[in-house]
Amino acid sequence: MAEKKQHTVGKTTDFPVGKFKIIDIGGREIGIAQLKNGEFRAVRNVCPHKGAPVCKGPIVGTHLPSAVGELIYGRDGEVLACPWHGFEFDLLTGDELIQSGKPTKLLMFPVAVENDNVVVTL
Numbered sequence: 001m002a003e004k005k006q007h008t009v010g011k012t013t014d015f016p017v018g019k020f021k022i023i024d025i026g027g028r029e030i031g032i033a034q035l036k037n038g039e040f041r042a043v044r045n046v047c048p049h050k051g052a053p054v055c056k057g058p059i060v061g062t063h064l065p066s067a068v069g070e071l072i073y074g075r076d077g078e079v080l081a082c083p084w085h086g087f088e089f090d091l092l093t094g095d096e097l098i099q100s101g102k103p104t105k106l107l108m109f110p111v112a113v114e115n116d117n118v119v120v121t122l
């Protein structure tokens with residue numbers, strides 16, 4: 001397995017809140033986004049379902065568990081919706097929100113902010 005390296009991908013201001021910016025790092029497309037809570041996420045731009053460029057999907061919320069006949073929207077800015085089939089992924093954990101069979105998970109990489117630089121390790 002290749003040794004992990006740190007990659008400075010830009011300043012924090014280069015990443016608008018709630019939208020992925022897709023960057024090539026060593027031949028791999030990585031989506032980097034700043035969440036509403038100020039945390040950053042780095043996600044491989046491949047959906048674990050069927051391989052869509054998942055980071056081109058919107059960062060949204062979801063419908064929370066609720067009573068029959070109720071629709072309660074929540075978790076705004078914490079969920080990535082795949083642009084192909086609409087699977088929703090929790091950007092706090094990478095997990096698919098509704099397990100539709102075999103569990104799937106986003107491939108996420110550590111991100112740090114150092115002196116206003118965004119640094120991804122992969």
Ligand code: FES
Binds near residue numbers: 048049087
């Ligand atoms: S490829 Fe992403 S939900 Fe199907």
